[in-house]
Amino acid sequence: MTAHGTVGTAEPEEPATAGVDAGHDDAGLDVTGLTVAYPRAARPALDDVSARVPPGEALLVVGLSGSGKSTLLGALAGVLGHTLDAQVHGTALVAGVDVTAGGPLDAARVAALVQQDPIAQTCLDTVRAEVELVLENHAVPAARIPAAAAEALADAHAAGLADRRTAELSGGELQRVALAAALAGRPRVLLADEPTAMLDPRAAREVGALVGHVAAGGTTTVVVEHRLDTLAPLPARTLVLSDGRVLACGPTPDVLAEHGARLAAGGCWVPTRTLLATAGAPGPLGTPATDDWLRDLADRRGTQPETPDPYRPGARRRRPDGGFALHARGLRVRRTRRAGGPWSRARRVDVVHGVDLSLPRGRVLGVVGANGSGKSTLLRGLAGLEPTGGSVRAGRTALAVQHPEQGFLCRTVADELAYGPRRAGLADTDVEAAVAAALRRFGLDGLADRSPYRLSGGQQRRLSLAAAVGGDPDVVLADEPTFGLDRAGTLDTAAILRAEADDGAGVVVVSHDLELLGRVADHVLVLHDGRPLGTGPAEDVLADGELLDAAGLERGPLLERWAGWPRPRPSLRRLLTGLDAAVAAAARSGLPDRTGAPA
Amino acid sequence: MSARPAGTTATAPGPRGSALARWNPTVKLGTLLLAGAAVMLVTDPVTPTVLWVAAVLAALTLGRVPAGTVARAQLALAAFSVSVFSANLLLRHDGDVLAVVGPVEVTSGALAVATSFAARTLYLGTVSVLLLTTTDPVRLMVSLHQHARLPAPTTYAVLAAHRMVELLPAEWHAIRCAQAVRDPRRTPGSPLPRSPRALGAATFGLLVAAVRRAERATVALESRGLGAGPRTVAHPVPLRAGDVVAGAGALVLVGAVVLAGWWGGWLAGPAALTPG
Numbered sequence: 001m002t003a004h005g006t007v008g009t010a011e012p013e014e015p016a017t018a019g020v021d022a023g024h025d026d027a028g029l030d031v032t033g034l035t036v037a038y039p040r041a042a043r044p045a046l047d048d049v050s051a052r053v054p055p056g057e058a059l060l061v062v063g064l065s066g067s068g069k070s071t072l073l074g075a076l077a078g079v080l081g082h083t084l085d086a087q088v089h090g091t092a093l094v095a096g097v098d099v100t101a102g103g104p105l106d107a108a109r110v111a112a113l114v115q116q117d118p119i120a121q122t123c124l125d126t127v128r129a130e131v132e133l134v135l136e137n138h139a140v141p142a143a144r145i146p147a148a149a150a151e152a153l154a155d156a157h158a159a160g161l162a163d164r165r166t167a168e169l170s171g172g173e174l175q176r177v178a179l180a181a182a183l184a185g186r187p188r189v190l191l192a193d194e195p196t197a198m199l200d201p202r203a204a205r206e207v208g209a210l211v212g213h214v215a216a217g218g219t220t221t222v223v224v225e226h227r228l229d230t231l232a233p234l235p236a237r238t239l240v241l242s243d244g245r246v247l248a249c250g251p252t253p254d255v256l257a258e259h260g261a262r263l264a265a266g267g268c269w270v271p272t273r274t275l276l277a278t279a280g281a282p283g284p285l286g287t288p289a290t291d292d293w294l295r296d297l298a299d300r301r302g303t304q305p306e307t308p309d310p311y312r313p314g315a316r317r318r319r320p321d322g323g324f325a326l327h328a329r330g331l332r333v334r335r336t337r338r339a340g341g342p343w344s345r346a347r348r349v350d351v352v353h354g355v356d357l358s359l360p361r362g363r364v365l366g367v368v369g370a371n372g373s374g375k376s377t378l379l380r381g382l383a384g385l386e387p388t389g390g391s392v393r394a395g396r397t398a399l400a401v402q403h404p405e406q407g408f409l410c411r412t413v414a415d416e417l418a419y420g421p422r423r424a425g426l427a428d429t430d431v432e433a434a435v436a437a438a439l440r441r442f443g444l445d446g447l448a449d450r451s452p453y454r455l456s457g458g459q460q461r462r463l464s465l466a467a468a469v470g471g472d473p474d475v476v477l478a479d480e481p482t483f484g485l486d487r488a489g490t491l492d493t494a495a496i497l498r499a500e501a502d503d504g505a506g507v508v509v510v511s512h513d514l515e516l517l518g519r520v521a522d523h524v525l526v527l528h529d530g531r532p533l534g535t536g537p538a539e540d541v542l543a544d545g546e547l548l549d550a551a552g553l554e555r556g557p558l559l560e561r562w563a564g565w566p567r568p569r570p571s572l573r574r575l576l577t578g579l580d581a582a583v584a585a586a587a588r589s590g591l592p593d594r595t596g597a598p599a
Numbered sequence: 600m601s602a603r604p605a606g607t608t609a610t611a612p613g614p615r616g617s618a619l620a621r622w623n624p625t626v627k628l629g630t631l632l633l634a635g636a637a638v639m640l641v642t643d644p645v646t647p648t649v650l651w652v653a654a655v656l657a658a659l660t661l662g663r664v665p666a667g668t669v670a671r672a673q674l675a676l677a678a679f680s681v682s683v684f685s686a687n688l689l690l691r692h693d694g695d696v697l698a699v700v701g702p703v704e705v706t707s708g709a710l711a712v713a714t715s716f717a718a719r720t721l722y723l724g725t726v727s728v729l730l731l732t733t734t735d736p737v738r739l740m741v742s743l744h745q746h747a748r749l750p751a752p753t754t755y756a757v758l759a760a761h762r763m764v765e766l767l768p769a770e771w772h773a774i775r776c777a778q779a780v781r782d783p784r785r786t787p788g789s790p791l792p793r794s795p796r797a798l799g800a801a802t803f804g805l806l807v808a809a810v811r812r813a814e815r816a817t818v819a820l821e822s823r824g825l826g827a828g829p830r831t832v833a834h835p836v837p838l839r840a841g842d843v844v845a846g847a848g849a850l851v852l853v854g855a856v857v858l859a860g861w862w863g864g865w866l867a868g869p870a871a872l873t874p875g
Contacts, residue, residue: 077822084814108824119766120815123759123823129737132833133755137824145833167765181823384787385776397787399780405807406770407777409800424783453807471783 026096027110027188028220029053029076033090034100036071036080036244045071047244048090053222055095055188058215058235060252061224064268065458065486068244069224070116073193075100076222078107095188095220108137111189112182114211116197118174122166127158127177130166134184152184153177156210171371172203179210189220196230197484200370200512201554204230226486228271229556242266265587267488272557279582285561294562297578298570325475325506326359326382326397330390333374333381348387351377352530355390359475359506359523364497366521366538367510370552374530375510376402379477382508395474395506402479402510404464405453413455413463414439414448420471434470442466443492458489465493469500476500476507482516491580494519514555518542518572519580526551539572614732617663623842624739625746630846631730634853635723643867644714646860650853651722654729662733669728676724680717687713693871712871736761742836752826759816766812767805774804 029052036046046068053059061069074080081088082103092100095110112134115121124130131149140148153159158176166174175195182190192211196204208230215221215235225231238255240247240263248259260274273284279297282289333352352374359365369375380386383399401407410416417435426434439445442462447455452463461481469476478497482490490513498520501507511517517524517538524541526534526548534547541547543563548555555563558579562572614620619627638647655673658664693708740754775791778800782792791797820826860866 074818077818079818079821083817083821104818104821105824105827108822108827111822113818113822115815115819117815120812121819123755123762123816123819125737125758125762133825134823136830136833137751137827139829139831142831142833142835145831149833166762185824380776383776383780384785384789385780385791388788392787394787396783397780399777401773401777401780403773403777405811406774406804407781408804409778409781419781420783467781473783 026093027055028057028095029059029189029222030093031072031076031090032092034072034075034092035087035089036068036075037087039085039087043244045086045244046075046241049241049244049246050090051239051246051249053220053237055220056218057237058221058223060228060231060235060238061222061241062228062238062263062268062270063241063247064266065484065489066456067241069241070193071244072241073113073191073222073224076107076189076191077111077113078102078104108185110187111191112185112187114175114178114182114190114192114195116194118171118178118198121178122174125165125167127153127161127164127166127169130177131181131184134181138185149180149184152180155183156180157206170203172199172207175199175203175207176210179207179214183214187219189222190214192221192223192225194224194226194484196225196227200552201230201514201556202552203371204512205232205554208232226269226484228269234271261586264487264583267486267491269487275579275583278586279579280586285557291561291565294575294579295570297582298575300578323361324358324393325361325363325395326357326508327393328355328357328382328391331355331357331378331381331392332389333377334387334389335377350389350530352381352527355525355532357382357525359508361474361504361506362501363522364501364507364509364520366517366524367508367527368512368514368517368524368548368551368553369527369533373527373551375527376479377530378527379479379508379510382475383477396471397475397477398468398471398473399477400465400468400479400481402483404460407464407467408452411451412449413444413452416452416463416467417444417470420467424471438466438470442496457484458486461485461489461493465496469496469505472503472505474505476505477510478507479510480512481509482511482513490516491519514542514548514553514559515576518559519576520573526553528552539569542572543569612663614662614664615735617661617733619657619662619729619733620735622733622845623746623836623838624734624742625836626838626842626846627734628730628739628743630849631726633850635726637850637853637857638719638722640869641719641857641860641866642712642715642869642871643860643865644711644718645865646857647715647718647722649856651718651725653852653856654722654725658725658729658732662729664729664732668732669725672724672728673721676721679724680720683720684713684717687716708871711867715867738834738836741832741834742838745832745836746838750826751830752820755820755825756817759820760813763809763812763816767809770808771801771805774808775801778804 031049031051034046034049035044037044049072061072063069071080074084075088076092076094076099078099080086081100088100091098094107097106097110099107122130124133128149131152132145135145135148150159150162153162156176156179158180161169161173161177195211196207199207204227208227209232211223212232215223216233221235223231223235228234234252236252237250238252239249240255240259248255256270256274260270261278264270264275264278276285276290281293284290331352332350334348335351337347337349355378367375367378377386379399381388382392382394383397408416409419414435417438418431421431421434439448444459444462444466447459452460455463465481481493485493494516497507497509509517509520521538523535524538525532526541528551533551534541542559545563562569562575638650641647655669658669659666688705688709689703691709691712692704693706695707696704697707697710698705736758740758743749744751744754779785779791857866
């Protein structure tokens with residue numbers, strides 16, 4: 001615990017016991033010496049974790065990918081060692097209930113869980129049934145159930161969804177329903193595991209605000225979240241995990257002030273405010289001094305060409321004759337749909353219409369749009385995987401899919417990387433060299449003999465991208481390549497995509513992360529309901545608030561500030577990469593860290 | 600907020616608003632199972648044909664199943680039915696020789712049994728379609744919990760699995776696309792590969808995906824307290840005397856068709872399967 005608060009905290013340090021039932025009826029959280037080991041894992045996922053959350057308070061859990069955040073929530077929900085195989089030692093008291101011993105059904109009496117995947121955690125056909133199930137399980141008298149379900153849906157801003165089928169809902173709508181189902185049982189403790197991770201920016205902000213609101217209310221809440229700018233307000237307390245151990249735990253402003261720099265430099269997502277402070281900004285975003293500092297940051301990177309010239313001689317290994325990597329005119333992509341179950345007539349529907357694209361080699365095209373706007377279908381059409389109309393001319397095309405597991409074909413990571421080169425007819429020695437190079441470049445060394453299905457989420461994503469770019473394709477299509485990655489993984493991916501373009505490929509990136517596109521994209525195409533709503537140079541599109549708004553998209557605080565500056569604005573890419581460089585420099589030159597906490 | 604059963608609207612058009620949809624699902628399931636079992640020992644062509652026609656009429660009128668849906672189901676069933684018919688026609692030898700096709704003699708006994716089995720296939724298939732199109736899955740499971748004493752964790756696991764099965768075709772397609780695009784020798788626009796190797800890899804991927812989804816659904820159901828102890832039912836499915844009377848009535852009709860065959864002399868039992 002960090003006891004010395006340097007920044008004023010909104011809440012008193014320990015509001016704790018006052019006004020709350022004492023003893024075992026305590027509605028807080030008490031974790032002591034919690035160690036969790038998964039079968040066949042080299043080291044425990046959680047190692048001697050202890051933490052306390054006073055009743056009614058909220059705890060934010062942050063850390064790098066693989067630091068044990070989701071494992072902690074799984075243990076608190078009682079599923080580890082019960083529903084899912086794991087060795088669990090130590091105790092976790094959730095509102096006085098020992099969930100490590102009692103398992104998920106004991107935990108369910110006092111706690112509710114919202115998971116990351118909106119589709120997989122939805123169990124029933126209709127929204128109403130989904131919420132009522134919880135009330136039935138809590139033995140709420142039948143007569144009171146309809147009103148209680150309506151109330152829970154209203155609390156989650158989902159009252160209008162009550163009569164809908166769950167199969168028709170968007171990810172953001174499903175997460176609101178999941179939150180309603182969680183709140184319906186009036187839990188004393190709410191556990192939320194990256195509830196906004198799979199949502200588009202606007203849905204993420206809405207769900208983040210809902211969870212933030214619940215956390216700020218009387219329900220004890222534990223939230224694991226990457227996207228800290230969307231979670232508003234931030235929970236009062238923060239726990240930092242690193243390699244399964246507690247690095248820090250205390251009031252959020254104190255923890256961020258003392259460890260934010262280390263977290264940001266280590267590759268963790270932190271609020272924009274903390275990121276700026278780490279990079280050495282003179283004040284918070286929006287102050288004139290910080291504006292000047294940011295402009296200066298963008299200018300300092302001015303020595304580099306802003307975008308590599310696609311026709312620059314020697315820039316490309318692939319196809320030195322230059323020209324277009326991808327060319328599409330009036331592209332339509334069709335999908336087969338059955339509206340009324342397996343006996344209904346199969347209909348081919350145009351999911352994407354009227355897309356014109358010209359992607360020169362060496363350029364990166366970003367594609368944005370709300371969930372369901374047809375982005376993934378467009379990529380499949382460009383890869384020649386779905387029936388298309390209009391014309392597409394493309395060189396050899398590789399696609400890194402949104403869910404990496406779907407594309408795996410082999411038993412080991414090395415075989416996975418060798419698959420493409422082997423199919424392309426390379427000699428064995430060349431295949432081996434290609435695999436070794438890919439293992440090194442994508443940080444997969446030491447994992448060559450591992451099954452692809454047993455990798456962490458971040459490792460799977462790197463493997464998927466490595467396999468896609470392995471054969472030096474002319475066109476690289478990447479579908480949400482930074483989904484679920486920490487900041488370090490996101491920046492690495494951005495660098496790889498940019499490097500592929502600099503190497504002569506045409507790159508198309510679908511992403512919800514507008515800052516990522518600010519870093520890598522030359523052009524941006526905005527899709528809405530399967531139709532192009534706008535297209536243009538990346539900075540023009542990202543500065544066009546009306547266009548983004550019409551597509552159901554929102555900028556984060558940093559982009560919003562940049563877009564609000566009068567023209568001529570400094571280059572967004574140089575601003576973002578300059579900020580990244582300043583954070584990295586802060587890491588190298590010793591951190592503004594006053595605690596000397598162990599790394 | 601009304602007390603009507605989940606997923607069913609009294610005034611809804613189509614099968615989910617029909618008389619068959621309002622029928623207590625447990626009684627309906629039991630009745631249709633018995634009505635299907637009634638023909639298991641019947642081998643004459645007339646009895647299953649009459650029952651099949653009755654089932655189609657019931658689907659169109661009592662079930663308000665759209666004619667197009669009924670027709671498409673019949674077409675799908677016909678494919679299976681034809682193969683059952685041909686196999687029995689060619690492999691059986693009993694009674695008068697009606698025709699000689701190459702090395703095979705078509706006999707009257709074989710024709711009767713083959714027609715009977717083909718009609719039985721259509722009948723059982725139509726009954727299944729009738730059940731699936733007019734039954735709300737949630738209502739069926741609630742009713743099985745209430746009236747057949749099936750434990751709640753079982754019924755809701757079935758419902759979650761049902762939802763998951765609905766998602767599998769999309770998952771299967773996504774996996775086949777994701778795997779196909781890995782092949783550098785693939786021509787864009789060519790159909791997805793159907794080689795045993797490709798389908799095997801996709802099947803394994805689907806299995807992994809299904810296990811992952813099942814894991815998350817289990818965590819979701821358990822963390823929502825399913826199976827934790829005594830529970831209530833938000834929308835109890837009524838079991839009225841009329842439901843049972845309707846079931847008995849349907850079974851009497853089926854019995855009457857079988858009896859009519861016995862009375863008229865065309866009913867044949869399993870004895871017809873063993874020549875001699």
